[in-house]
Amino acid sequence: MTTFKELSELCERxxxxxxxxxxVSLIVRFLRNLDPIQVEYASRLLIGKPLPENMSDELxxxxxxxxxxxxxQSTLMHEPLTINDVAEKLLEIAKIKGYGSREKKKNIILGLLARMDEVEREWFMKIVIGEMQHGVNEGVLLEALAEIGGVSLEHIHRAYMLVGDIGELAKQLKIHGGGIVESIRLEVYRPVKPMLAEQCQDIRELFKEPNVMYALEYKVDGARVQIHVGYNGVKIFSRGLKDITESIPDVIEQV
Known part of the structure; x- marks a missing residue:
């Protein structure tokens, strides 16, 4: 099992x-040595997003x-933490709700920090607050996954859009190889990552491209949502892929 210490040392490098x-090369070498579950967890931890992107809970x-x-806390002598240990404890923390939840979360984090050295603690804290500051974002990680799978970056971006979670995509690549990216399809109840537009500072810039068709729409205030309708009824997802079905019953009624 690859340790959290090894992941922290990778972040330092x-x-x-x-x-x-x-x-990209450093990430490729590291991820290639992991099993599918570790690849899933490590991919999320590396970019400071320890939870699945479509998970409604928050840390x-x-x-x-x-x-x-x-x-x-103070450091105690224990068996080293693995990547799985840390990722699964963070998932556990996200699911803690209600009375006394703050204290329960603190106790879990205390237990983790007691088994970490200074380098591990530094990167653990960065992961939890989502500010890695090591120059690796989703784009860099997707390049590494494209290299691991032996597929084009375009195919990886499409697969990521459809899967909606970089950890899940990394795991599927590890299990099935690069061929999986072309077989990934839209699925009802699995939210799709939105396409992001580039900002244009001047309307004249927009029309510089020759032989291009343009479509203009009014900008309307409100929430951008995905509405999925299937055999299990209606589900509504936010732009961040969170299930917000229960929070907008009036929309469900209209659908």
Whole structure:
């Protein structure tokens, strides 16, 4: 089992590496040695998104809380934490709700930090608050996954749009190889990542491209949602792929 220490050391190397291609190479070498579940978890942790992107729950642990917890604990001698240990505990934290949840979350984090050295703690805290500061974002990670799968970046981007979670995509690549990306299709109740437009600072820039068809729409205030209708009824997802069905019953009624 690959340890969280090894992932933290990779993050340190990525922070000290400035070339994009060099970063991609480091990630490729690391991920190739992992099993499918570890690839799934490591891919999310590397970009500071430890939870599945379509998961409605949140960690709900702030930076000040982390500092408070860090200052409370001391390092104990234990078996090293694996990538799975850390990722699964963070999933557990996200599912804790209700009375006493803050204290329960603190206790789990205390237990994790007690088994980490300084380097691990630093990167654990960055992962939890989602600010990695090592120059690896989704784009860099997708390049690494394209290289691992031996497929084009265009195919990887399409697959990621349809799967909606970079960890799940990485796991499927590990299990099935690069051929899986062309077989991925739209599925009802699996939200699709939205296409993001590029900003245009001047309307004249927009019309510089020759022989291009344009479509203009009014911008209407409101939420951008995906509405899925299938045998299990109506489900509505936010732009961030969260299930918000229960929060807008009036829309369900209209559908």
């Amino acid at each position: 990525l922070k000290e590496t400035f070339g994009r291609k060099d970063k 709900d642990v702030g930076y000040n809380t982390l500092i408070e917890i860090r200052d409370m």
